[in-house]
Amino acid sequence: xxxxxxxxxxxxxxxxxxxxxxxxxxxxxxxxxxxxxxxxxxxxxxxxxxxxxxxxxxxxxxxxxxxxxxxxxxxxxxxxxxxxxxxxxxxxxxxxxxxxxxxxxxxxxxxxxxxxxxxxxxxxxxxxxxxxxxxxxxxxxxxxxxxxxxxxxxxxxxxxxxxxxxxxxxxxxxxxxxxxxxxxxxxxxxxxxxxxxxxxxxxxxxxxxxxxxxxxxxxxxxxxxxxxxxxxxxxxxxxxxxxxxxxxxxxxxxxxxxxxxxxxxxxxxxxxxxxxxxxxxxxxxxxxxxxxxxxxxxxxxxxxxxxxxxxxxxxxxxxxxxxxxxxxxxxxxxxxxxxxxxxxxxxxxxxxxxxxxxxxxxxxxxxxxxxxxxxxxxxxxxxxxxxxxxxxxxxxxxxxxxxxxxxxxxxxxxxxxxxxxxxxxxxxxxxxxxxxxxxxxxxxxxxxxxxxxxxxxxxxxxxxxxxxxxxxxxxxxxxxxxxxxxxxxxxxxxxxxxxxxxxxxxxxxxxxxxxxxxxxxxxxxxxxxxxxxxxxxxxxxxxxxxxxxxxxxxxxxxxxxxxxxxxxxxxxxxxxxxxxxxxxxxxxxxxxxxxxxxxxxxxxxxxxxxxxxxxxxxxxxxxxxxxxxxxxxxxxxxxxxxxxxxxxxxxxxxxxxxxxxxxxxxxxxxxxxxxxxxxxxxxxxxxxxxxxxxxxxx
Numbered sequence: 001x002x003x004x005x006x007x008x009x010x011x012x013x014x015x016x017x018x019x020x021x022x023x024x025x026x027x028x029x030x031x032x033x034x035x036x037x038x039x040x041x042x043x044x045x046x047x048x049x050x051x052x053x054x055x056x057x058x059x060x061x062x063x064x065x066x067x068x069x070x071x072x073x074x075x076x077x078x079x080x081x082x083x084x085x086x087x088x089x090x091x092x093x094x095x096x097x098x099x100x101x102x103x104x105x106x107x108x109x110x111x112x113x114x115x116x117x118x119x120x121x122x123x124x125x126x127x128x129x130x131x132x133x134x135x136x137x138x139x140x141x142x143x144x145x146x147x148x149x150x151x152x153x154x155x156x157x158x159x160x161x162x163x164x165x166x167x168x169x170x171x172x173x174x175x176x177x178x179x180x181x182x183x184x185x186x187x188x189x190x191x192x193x194x195x196x197x198x199x200x201x202x203x204x205x206x207x208x209x210x211x212x213x214x215x216x217x218x219x220x221x222x223x224x225x226x227x228x229x230x231x232x233x234x235x236x237x238x239x240x241x242x243x244x245x246x247x248x249x250x251x252x253x254x255x256x257x258x259x260x261x262x263x264x265x266x267x268x269x270x271x272x273x274x275x276x277x278x279x280x281x282x283x284x285x286x287x288x289x290x291x292x293x294x295x296x297x298x299x300x301x302x303x304x305x306x307x308x309x310x311x312x313x314x315x316x317x318x319x320x321x322x323x324x325x326x327x328x329x330x331x332x333x334x335x336x337x338x339x340x341x342x343x344x345x346x347x348x349x350x351x352x353x354x355x356x357x358x359x360x361x362x363x364x365x366x367x368x369x370x371x372x373x374x375x376x377x378x379x380x381x382x383x384x385x386x387x388x389x390x391x392x393x394x395x396x397x398x399x400x401x402x403x404x405x406x407x408x409x410x411x412x413x414x415x416x417x418x419x420x421x422x423x424x425x426x427x428x429x430x431x432x433x434x435x436x437x438x439x440x441x442x443x444x445x446x447x448x449x450x451x452x453x454x455x456x457x458x459x460x461x462x463x464x465x466x467x468x469x470x471x472x473x474x475x476x477x478x479x480x481x482x483x484x485x486x487x488x489x490x491x492x493x494x495x496x497x498x499x500x501x502x503x504x505x506x507x508x509x510x511x512x513x514x515x516x517x518x519x520x521x522x523x524x525x526x527x528x529x530x531x532x533x534x535x536x537x538x539x540x541x542x543x544x545x546x547x548x549x550x551x552x553x554x555x556x557x558x559x560x561x562x563x564x565x566x567x568x569x570x571x572x573x574x575x576x577x578x579x580x581x582x583x584x585x586x587x588x589x590x591x592x593x594x595x596x597x598x599x600x601x602x603x604x605x606x607x608x609x610x611x612x613x614x615x616x617x618x619x620x621x622x623x624x625x626x627x628x629x630x631x632x633x634x635x636x637x638x639x640x641x642x643x644x645x646x647x648x649x650x651x652x653x654x655x656x657x658x659x660x661x662x663x664x665x666x667x668x669x670x671x672x673x674x675x676x677x678x679x680x681x682x683x684x685x686x687x688x689x690x691x692x693x694x695x696x697x698x
Contacts, residue, residue: 004087004117007079022082026089029075033092036068036099069096087118091125098132108132123152127167134170134392135419139178146171170392176411177391177419185413186455191448192435195248196241200234201446203437206269206276209376209429209539210495210572213273215240215254216437216449217265224253225261236263238278255299258292268318268327271376271429272527272537277318277327278302286314289329296532308345308353316340317424319374322539323515323525327353328372328381337361339368342383362406363399370394371423375431376539377493384423385409392419396436416452429539430570431491490570492542494562500529500536500550503578508534509552511579515540516547518561518592518605542568545605547592549612555579556695557612561591582620587694589676593651600646602654610651613693614658624697626666627651632685633672645669651691666696 005011007026012019076093083089094110101107111129114121130145150167153160191197196214204217216239223234237259241251253259258278267289268277276299278290288310290302309315313333320327325347332340341364348354358364365387371394373382379401384394388409395417397409411417416425416434427434434452500511510531515524515538529536529550540546543566550558558577580586592609595601602610617623629644629651648667656662678684 002085002117004121005083005085007083007086012083018082022079025075026079029072029077029079030092032068032072033076033096036066036072037095039068040099066099069099072096073100084113085117087114087121090114090117091121094128094132098128105136108136124149126152130167130170134174134177137177137181137419139174139181143171143174146174173390173392173419176389177414180391180411180417181414183413184415187416188453188455189415189440190451190453191440191443192248192451194444195250197444197448199445202239202449203447204266204424205426205435205437205449206266207426207428207435208269208273208537209271209493210497210537211243211428211433213240213242214248214435214449215266215269215276216251218251222253224256224259224264227261235261236265238264238266238276257299257301267316268320268329268373270320270324271322271539274528274530275320275324276302277320279316286312286332287316289315289318294530296530306353308356314340317371317373319372321374322376322378322541324527325525326374328359328374329356330370330372331356332368337364338366338387340370342369342372360406363409368394371396371425373426375427375491375493376429376495376541377431377491378541380427380431380491381406382425382427383409384421384425391417393421394423396422396425427491429491429493429495431493432570492567493570494540494542494564494568495537495570495572496540496548496560496562496575497535497537497572498574498576499534500577500579501534502555503580506578508532509555509579510534511550511552511555511577513538514547514549514551514608516549516592516608518545518547518594518608521605521607523608540564542566547608549592549608550577550579551612552579554582556582556586556588557616558588559591559609559612582616582623582695582698584695584698587692590691590693593691595647595650598643600643600650602650610654610658614655614660617655617660617664620698622698623695624664624666626668626694626696627655628668628670628692628694630670630674630676630688630690630692631672632688633675633679634685637671641669641671641673643669644671647691 007019007023009016009019073096076089076096079089080093090110091114094107094114097107097110111125111132114125115129119125126145126149130142130149133145134142146167150164153164153167157164196202198218198220200218200220202216202218205214206216207214217236218239219234219236221234223237225235228234238254239251240254241248258264258276263281265279267279269275274294276292276294278292279287280290281287289305291305292299292302304310309329311331311333313331316330318327318329326344328342328344330340331343337358342359343356344359345353345356363369363381363383365385367386369383369385371384375382381399382396384396386394388397389411391414396412398412399406399409416422422436425434425436432454435449436452437447437449439447440450500509501507502509509529511529513527513529513536515527516522517524527536527538538548540562542564544564546562546564548560548562556579558579560575580588590609590613593606594603596603627648629647631640631644645667646669648669652665652667655665672688675688676690677687679688
């Protein structure tokens with residue numbers, strides 16, 4: 001083993017002037033180093049005092065002392081060139097580079113050099129050797145040094161109890177890393193490109209369910225106010241990019257109403273892209289959450305969320321459920337289960353966010369959770385955690401709601417997760433792609449945004465024995481048989497989107513869209529189309545009979561029906577809706593009126609549709625309408641005419657029973673005489689079986 005060489009004149013004969021300059025630079029650099037190390041250690045002690053256990057990822061205190069460490073690089077580097085064989089100097093440079101650029105080999109090489117020169121130069125040298133190897137997925141080397149450090153700690157177990165727990169966890173993480181990296185997940189990882197990423201840091205992506213819009217945080221030189229923070233980084237601003245012809249267009253500032261002269265960061269986005277959650281840092285309370293709504297082409301000034309959500313502690317990421325009635329968020333408020341926990345809140349009768357509840361110990365651990373994301377399918381949750389079965393720092397996990405509880409979180413595996421912090425991961429509505437930020441080599445800047453495409457298992461040969469495989473070599477074309485293609489599992493979700501316009505003028509309209517559970521006769525949620533573009537997007541988890549009602553004052557409502565069976569795979573429907581004015585002759589199909597098979601008995605799930613018709617008649621007391629029923633071509637002409645006539649009369653009788661004057665209502669059965677679609681397909685026949693109303697007088 002080599003020996004550490006001190007900065008003494010006996011070790012450098014004939015180099016008096018060079019030694020003097022090297023000592024001078026060493027003193028300057030070590031002063032910066034000691035200031036940075038003290039700041040880091042002070043924060044570490046504070047963190048332990050607050051949370052009662054040691055941090056287990058670099059980002060818990062990486063910023064503490066960061067500026068001092070940067071200032072230490074040049075003078076320590078000058079001293080290093082003169083004397084590369086000093087153990088303490090190599091240890092100090094290892095700490096400096098570990099905090100500045102932890103994934104590079106530079107810090108590890110300095111730690112290894114210090115250990116070679118004097119393994120006892122600092123007690124925690126083995127700790128950092130273990131950690132530096134850990135972060136580069138050198139699992140066995142990391143475990144070796146962690147074990148050496150653990151032996152030192154165990155000499156005084158009471159004094160170092162929390163440090164011992166930390167090392168034990170890190171060793172466990174290395175073992176998990178060995179296991180998961182030996183069976184990597186099949187994924188493509190693609191940089192989103194120069195139109196989204198820049199030479200600066202981009203992170204915190206949020207997306208609409210159909211992947212048409214991405215909003216993210218960046219620290220660019222064009223940030224609002226153009227100022228830098230104490231770390232010499234530009235303040236955070238929020239940017240947006242949208243897809244045109246399948247490609248991301250150049251990103252730009254989201255809105256002057258969103259970006260302020262302070263830090264503004266993405267915290268979450270509703271599945272339809274109409275509600276944005278913003279994080280803003282305030283020293284008095286550790287950072288709070290704000291809510292902004294897209295009105296037309298611009299966003300409103302973010303509104304501070306209520307005290308049920310925000311506290312004197314730190315609240316960060318938010319994720320909204322598909323129906324907008326629940327949000328999940330992260331907080332380190334008192335009485336949690338660990339460092340940072342996942343909480344949720346439901347809308348109350350006043351439309352405000354109600355009292356929050358901890359999501360429970362199925363997901364929360366004694367360590368930190370972060371980056372919560374509830375998938376639009378309503379039952380799959382993604383989040384990052386330092387607990388559970390992870391590889392180091394934060395790993396991304398997935399859990400599903402089954403039988404009234406969350407399943408055991410599943411690590412998404414390698415290379416999605418690695419030994420460093422993997423946070424802020426959002427998944428497309430299809431479930432086949434995800435978006436995240438990473439500091440991968442070859443990117444455009446400090447951090448870039450990437451897309452993961454899940455490929456699923458490989459197809460495998462059906463041939464199973466060595467003899468069969470050898471035979472395949474002799475005649476590969478004829479003998480090779482492959483299993484059926486393995487499809488990547490998609491989300492059980494349907495996305496309904498389109499544009500709402502005026503039927504005559506084609507002008508885009510802002511309209512209300514009710515999402516109804518027909519079987520329960522319950523309005524699940526109400527959305528609005530955009531007032532400028534008329535666009536809307538609604539997510540429909542599989543397993544329900546949905547009614548959709550589009551409404552606007554002075555227009556006839558429009559209804560649609562979607563029966564999405566349990567287990568139905570991901571699909572997208574584009575449904576443009578042209579609303580008709582309340583004018584004589586206009587006809588509307590009532591798609592959510594249901595009858596018993598071959599009967600005129602109105603089924604209970606028709607109640608919401610009929611209530612909308614009653615309200616329309618009550619709001620417009622002078623109009624008179626015809627209720628017309630239609631059938632497909634199956635059955636005799638006479639039978640179909642009688643059945644349709646009976647159904648029309650049933651609807652009229654229902655309306656009269658609800659207080660609508662009989663003189664305003666006419667029943668008419670058309671049988672199969674007026675098809676609106678072909679009778680040669682089941683889908684066409686289903687469209688032909690319908691009830692309509694037509695305005696006769698206004």
